[in-house]
Amino acid sequence: MTLLHNPVIRGFAPDPSLVRVGDWYYVATSSFEWFPTIPIHRSRDLAHWEYAGHVRGAAPGDSLAGVPDSGGIWAPSLSWDGERFWVVYAVVRSVGTPYFDIDTYVSTATEASGKWTTPQRVASHGFDPALFHHQGRLWLLNLQNDHRPGGRRFAGIVLTELDRETLNPVGGTHLLLQHERLVEGPKLVRRGGWYYLVLAEGGTGFEHGVRVARSRAITGPYELAARPLLTSRDDPSLPLQKAGHGELVQTPDRDWVLSHLTARPLQTPDGPRCTLGRETAVQAVAWDEDGWPRMRHGGAHPAVEVDVPTRPEPLPPQLPTSEGPLGWPWSTLRAAPDPSWADTTSRPGWIRLRGRHGPESRWAHSLLAQRITEHRAEAEVTVEARPTTFTQAAGLVLWYNTEAYMSLDVTWAEPEGEGQRGQQWRGAGRTVLSLVEREESGTRQAALVDVVTEEPLTLGVTVDEAEARFWCLRGGLRTPVGGPLDFSKLSDDHGSRLRFTGAMAGIHAVDLVDAAFTADFTGFRLTCW
Structure with missing residues (x-):
């Protein structure tokens, strides 16, 4: 076991997407209007992380000129198909409007720190997309956005199969789930004959959380868990707030962990304020007798100190990058x-x-x-x-x-x-x-x-x-x-x-x-x- 201290990636590292490849764990985080686009960190033990490069070329034309504050690249999702890394992400060009004006792109690479392919645009239903690889097939998950007057800006989670080579849609788009509370950031995992849909719930502020739904069929219908898997919204005294936007990953020993975003607020006369932004945290997960995931330490609150099921391993010498004197940590x-x-x-x-x-x-x-x-x-x-x-x-x-x-x-x-x-x-x-x-x-x-x-x-x-x-x-x-x-x-x-x-x-x-x-x-x- 390894004792980690959350947040594990500190200061402006939101919307973590966690994937394991062999003995390495990789996390991609949102970069918004900043370069380098889509920073990637890596770890052997989930406790100690180092910068491992970024998705170079993620912004079309290598420019986000004109995007508004907090626009740009939102919530990349990192995945591995057994041969190469995939990343899918949205470039958001309007913030605070009904439209978002989104373009969704996919890029691949054989090494997380290596050369990424020229991004290819795919169906752009909404922000926070994800890819799911299963039995040689490729599926695109997304939020559905309804911009019309009276429409719901968060109108449910949809699924579209993509051709692995052309990335064109195969068949139609399936509506997986709608919920009275805002849900976004969908991720899919397969376990024990179930498809588990891991969702960001309640918006990315102090009401944030992680909710899980499941189905026997990939296209649904999905049953929503009765309670959040993770949230801090019911206790403002917790040191880790805004806990949400999670992703489940299995370790080599078949244990499970959850990556999620969190924030450490300052208490001010004007209320809590998170000057460090949203950061990356990791929790240990167990499964109950009914087949639902839960926090291994009990309850639904995020823990600061977590024993994760890994072996403590020091990182090798700092991963070399070719970014020059103005590379990371400069932005x-x-x-x-x-x-x-x-x-x-x-x-x-x-x-x-x-x-x-x-x-x-x-x-x-x-x-x-x-x-x-x-x-x-x-x-x-x-x-x-x-x-x-x-x-x-x-x-x-x-x-x-x-x-x-x-x-x-x-x-x-x-x-x-x-x-x-x-x-x-x-x-x-x-x-x-x-x-x-x-x-x-x-x-x-x-x-x-x-x-x-x-x-x-x-x-x-x-x-x-x-x-x-x-x-x-x-x-x-x-x-x-x-x-x-x-x-x-x-x-x-x-x-x-x-x-x-x-x-x-x-x-x-x-x-x-x-x-x-x-x-x-x-x-x-x-x-x-």
Whole structure:
């Protein structure tokens, strides 16, 4: 047995799809508007995980330009047919509308970290698709979306057989199950003459759960279990909340485990907020005498510490990847990093960013960021930049999305005492550190202080649960820039719009006029504890 501590993949790793291939377990997670697309982690014992690559090319044209916040690639499903990996996923181009505007794709690879085939579009009934391989046949599961006025946006689970070679539909589409409570994220497993349909129930927030249905025939009818297999919705005191979106997998010794998403909320005066996003957890599963799965530890609540039926095995040396110096754990928005704006060769040991669109752009924001994985964290970086206009800026960011971020930037301002008259081309002005806080209601200037840029500046931020404090080094001492900011606003749960990702820390550069201004960064460090 191996003792694991949940979450096993921490910080923005939602919708885990777990598969076992030989002695290895692999998990694919949602990437939304971020690159690398569909990160994959691997483990031998379910407790210790490492990044194993991603589904390169998952975004058509290698671009998600224009997709809204929390759009892009939702809930990939990873599977293995005995010879190759398969992944199916939806690219969601509308969020918060009845339509979703979804394209569903399938790609395959012989190695999870290897070359994936060019994605092929398949039937796109709704988001959160999955594939089921059985007796040489291939089946596509999906949510059915009804966009019509008065329609149910979550109108049941459907099943379509696909030709294994062409991926064209074979026969018609079958309605497997409808339920008064929202169900999505279907997965199928076969055990003891039953087909088990594992469902995400209740939405992906604090009402989330895992529900199971079963049938003797793959096309149904399916009988729904009387109670959820897993949920935390009835106990807000549990350390693991939002437990849901599960997948059942059998170990080599014929035991069973469940992967699922979860979240670790901060308790704030405005209610619980999950700044780390939704994360990946694993539970041990047993089967009752009636043939239904249940949590091995009893009840339906997620456990933090779990004895899983594996042998503790240390990971081999870190899996090599060919992603270069800006590969994992770096992530970028809506496109992979490109030397045209993220240059690591011109100045060895430094990253040179060329400024492009502003931070609220959905098209060409020059930003590199890494996941924050714990409620206490610290990030710092040294930056060398000489802006000559207020349209140029570069610095350190805490990022959730285009409507939720905090940035400490080296930029330009008018001479002290002069108003914002936009006359930067006159030559007069000063270099400043500008601390800006953005939330759904607008942008606020939190601090503005003069700096001298003959030497590089070291900028930093310290996060202590719901509080973020920015600083810069002066004379070797940390000098605060502005007061404490409410970091909990960078969470899934703040604001009125749907949010599905997690807080990041990183660097960025902006040049709204010429896209020619550059800034050099070195020594980026993100520590989480």
